[in-house]
Amino acid sequence: MSNQDTDLPASPNAAINIGLCGFGTVGQGVWKHLKRDRAELAARLGVPLRIAAISVRDPQRPRAIKLPAKLLRADPLEVATDPAIPIVCELMGGTALARRVTLAALKAGKIVVSANKALICEHGAEIFATARKHGGHFFFEASVAGGVPIIKALREGLIANRFPQIYGILNGTCNYILTQMEERDAPYAEILAEAKALGYAEADEALDVQGWDAAHKAAVLAWLAHGLWVPPSRMIVEGIERVTPADFKNAAQLGYSIKLLAIITRDFSTEELSVKVHPALLPDSDVIASVNGVYNAISVTGDIVGTTLYIGKGAGQDATASAVISDIADAAALLRSGRCARLPSELAPLPSAAAAPSTVKLAPLERIEGRYYLRLTVRDEPGVLARIASVMARHAVSISSVLQTPSEFPDMASLVLTTHQANERAMRDTLRQLARLSIVSGAPLLLRICEFKT
Template identity: 60%
Template sequence: MKNKATKPAIRIGLCGFGVVGQGVYKHLGQRSAELASRLATAFEICAVAVRDTEKKREVDVPAGLISGDAMAVATDPTIQVVCELMGGTTLAREVVLAALARGKIVVTANKALLCEHGAEVFAAARKGGGHVFFEASVAGGIPIIKALREGLVANRFRRIYGILNGTCNYILTRMEREGASYDEILADAKRLGYAEADESLDVDGWDTAHKAAILAFLAHGRWVKTDEMRVEGIRRLTQSDITFARTFDYRIKLLAVIDRNFETGDLAVSVQPTLVPNRLVLANVNEVYNGVCVVGDVVGTTLYIGRGAGQDATASAVISDIVDAVTLLSGARGPLIPDEAPSIVAGGRGVKIASPRTVLGRYYLRLTVRDQPGVLAQVANVMAGNHVSIASVLQRESAVERAASLILTTHDTNEKAIQQTVLGLKSSPSVIDEPVLLPIADFAD
């Protein structure tokens, strides 16, 4: 894949040629002449590293470009841009670090790699004189990373929150629309290719947590580990939860929330199924779409919606980074990236993870309890003992024999108190199943 322009061609290597890699090759080929004309710089994909060189793929690549050695692509002195599209955190990490040690530009869509090894990756870029571009690592085709590092650079970000996983959003949308169970819709999502055979990374919240870590770093200059977040998935949601949300004008979304208190330096990052008021646009982002809301102190609130995954959306973001890389190599000043952004890096100083006692909010709590006198009083005593005030109580029939479903909402409380309450309720003889706890969003943005 070559094109004509007035400057020497910039050489690009792809490491990984799955769904995303093939999309990048296909779309970059279709638009190569147009892009070269706009950039006044030629570029070419000169190597494609794959796991299986014999495998038949939907996109045809000249045999001379195919390699089974990703590390050879990363270390080839003639290749200036290395696109890591393999996934995983072992070989991918080695390839990225090897490329950066040689001063290359790395383009990656690998959110797990950045979440787990981001500090090491950016340190390697600084030491080797390379650069890292990673637009495709969060929210697919939505240019949220460019928005944070370029368009909104004048802002400090009090809150960033959003739907960052299309699989979970698809499941929740269909649960609400069709009244079907989580298990039924998950099976459909697997058949349609929206969920992996092992769905745990998506539905247990870890994919969203990896993306939240990247956004937190971009906004606040600190890598937040997943064990410093509160991470919960959607497996235990039922039609009881969906019905309550609908009745009281909410929708349930798996939300990543990044909150910063600039007075104390506290930073709180969480991933949880959340009751989102219907008045918010984000509550109406459905199916496989993602949505991210950014609250800046200068611009106010901005909202970004688009496809969060899939070949074309992700390829669009990767190609955007390739164009930035070509622009940088052709002599233009490239966009700010984290290791070059003094305002962002400085923002990381003094940032500390918020104590659960300082994280405030309202909550929804669903309990399966024994259907007998005095149970509500026992539940109320546990909550009062932890200084959690009940705002409302509903009792519904339970699918469990001789049991009832209690649905409670709370007034404002802190995360420490509500977690202590849940622990107390779990140990109560009146509660016969794991409590389901959801935050109630009250964004006034």
């Protein structure tokens, strides 16, 4: 078989070998773009890149992309431990097998490139420790925000900064659904079905719409910026399933849009860190409020640089493949010259976070403060607002504004309250008590109002 048939560089002995573990959407994108741009990449890097092996579940299965049979492997561990392959791309998804493959490659002193935010969130500490111990390297630009180079920005361009505030849209599926609900005045279930048909949402949408995908990405950013691994179980994580078209109308009347946000804040005076993922009312004046569709957007506030903003496609084959190939290029530079543009990710989080495990602690609920939007379905009768206000006052929650609109249910009304500054503990206690009132029907909906300082 000729080099042209295998689509490999003409000088394979000079090439850097790459192994792809997984050949789904992202793996196919990496193959496509490395093939298309191989000459230009070789010129930029000073060395050609060669895909030497690809692990797939079934090497015999017909594929839309024709692959040379000699490249295919059934066992990803064979690729991970092949001494002729110094760069291993873990693109399988999941965590169990992906962890085994990643650790095996790192123990062999290899460079691993991964787009797997769940793997990093659950096993990041073990992965980085293994890389340190065995001289491997772990690059993960594609794990957060797809084609938006947020990890590279934090680790390189903003390395001199400490980060009191990072927030933004980290899940394109949710942003697409919320955008369509707002623009078309359409219910959640209808837009979700359309998103699945278009390929923007998975058949099992729970990871996206319940906030867990964004929480995994937030965990990665929190570790990078602050050196503390925060599992999603210790974050505030809420999804978008209960947001209705009426909430968008109410928000617009108040001057807000609704976005699913990941929010990482650190008070350097108390060394308290907060990591949250939830739908939020964002002022129309905030640039991120106008970021729609499948796009991601992240605002990063540094103590030296001020606020910087990053916007781009957060998912999809091309965007994620772009980030993976960026890591491959850094890996190639490291292999060729012993150094690369970024700091090796396995050494430590950012300098500002180096002492974090011993000094930074998660903020308790009573220290997480903000304003809130509360929607209740209540009986349409005198004295209802007074009873609700009484419950809120008991927990030191002060009402800022009130909107009342007709409910779809007979003899009921939709009551929307916004609050002055309160805290998460007080709001949880308030919701619990309000839900017990006979005048309240169904579970109240609580959304945070986020007005960020820039």
